Amino acid sequence: MINKIFSILYKDLKIEINQSHLFFSVGLYVISSIYIIYISYQPTGILGLEHWVSIFWVIILFSSITAVSKSFFQESGSRNYYYYFVLSPDELIFSKLIYNFLFIVFVTFLTFLVFSSLLGNFIYSYSFFITLLFIGSLSISNCLTLISAIGHQVKNNSILTAVLSFPVIIPILLILIKLSKISSSEFSWNIIQDDFYLLILLNIILIAMTKILFKFLWRN
């Protein structure tokens, strides 16, 4: 099973590197939206922590939705038909989860780099914030993968993926924003542990639901 997951993942990454238009288009999306924010906050720049954190996560949210909603559409119909014979649904969905996670980690760190170089940086405890970025990418990818699989079933789907994913992703995003605000001051495990456990709990629910539900969804 692990072998098959990684071979699918390897194939996806190889296609991504060969075509690479998705990679660059999402990168461009991130950079141009941050640049718009940068221009609109002239001449003072972002002054408050609240603005910094919320704009940061909103940009990550929108670019991840753009990135993840493509991950199922790039599969052609005949390739899907081939997958039915050689793969189990669990293998396919886990490879997609890992692939989306890698993609969103890329988006998140690109956003962090460009954002902090253009708009300044409010972060104090870096090690915690970088851990948070990893866990945030993991939660966002867990949340969006099943929704994009649902969107893939529906024609006329890019809007629908966004509409369906917003309400589901809000609890995760609220926790992430709250934790990011904390990371602008001295780190202390006592302040964050409740939210941190909750985030991990939500991830467990999301992965379990994705694993249970995808096998009903993928066959036509």
Add this chain to the structure above:
Amino acid sequence: MKLVKTLSVLLLIYTAAAGILLEVPRLPILNETIRVLYFHVPMWFTMIFLLLLSSFNAYKFISTKNIKYDLISYNYAHVGVYFGVLGIVTGMIWANYTWGTFWTNDPKLNGSAVGLLIYFGYFVLRNSIEDESKKAKVSSVYSVFAFSMLIPLIFILPRLTDSLHPGNGGNPGFNVYDLNSQLRLVFYPAVIGFICLGLWIANIKFKLLKLTDKR
């Protein structure tokens, strides 16, 4: 079903009469508005109960592929969302008298509003698919997924932070207000009565849905 209807009528008449007439604890700020407990909280209980039935039937559909369960699930979700809207409206009227405003930025309020948005998304999803069997499959999967996200939104998230809403931010439910169990006397019958009413409405709506449905 007959039992449900009888229970619903009797208990709701009792709730309406006793909820207005019986003695309630006198508390500052709350005063007589404490009676909203008999009408506002049962709305949410009913909503959660109906949505639970909805997602249970959705799961039954995806494991058996019997299209009947999908209709039942859709029907329960529909009625459940009506009760959710009523819950929000009654809560807003109460908030206007106690907090002085219809809506505040409070975790419990945000959670319930987002929870309703999830289900509005479910209706959008259903309307956007033409093919009947695909509609049933996709919306059932989304329904189960949405319900599993609704539970942390409404029950877990608001309890972790400070909240104006009674029963949150470490407040142990409404036990604070009813030292002499005066409120329980009406509250529990009200919950059962409204749940029975929800089931009754869902039953009638399901008959209507079966008549208008062309399958």
